[in-house]
Amino acid sequence: MKETLLHVDGMSCPSCIRHIDGALRGIAGVEKVDVKLREGTVLVKHDPSSAPTNVLVEALRDAGYESRPRAA
Template sequence: MEHVTLKVEGMSCNHCVQSVEGALKNIGASGKVDLANGTVAVEFDAQKVTPEQIKEAITDQGYDIV
């Protein structure tokens, strides 16, 4: 399994957490949002999910990766 931590802007509440974590789950990755730090720790199988797909899943929810 691969791990990546992304800095994400625009997350501020539990709904944001559910949106991001749900979007990652839908593509086959697992994510843990840290609202205090504005980060998302993602674990994924590189054979099934690409970093680009992870970023797209997050930005499709309306958040910016910095």
């Protein structure tokens, strides 16, 4: 398991948290999602072999959010 911190653009309200949380938890290999609205970040605990970082970023893009990974 790996922890990746994603900086997410355009997160502004509680429904964003639900959208982002749902988009990431729907991916096989994602174990934990911690959305920090105030910081504009999402900490994801994931299996990099089944859920690599680019898959997380693509899922967020499909949900309407651009994001960039940072080392957690």
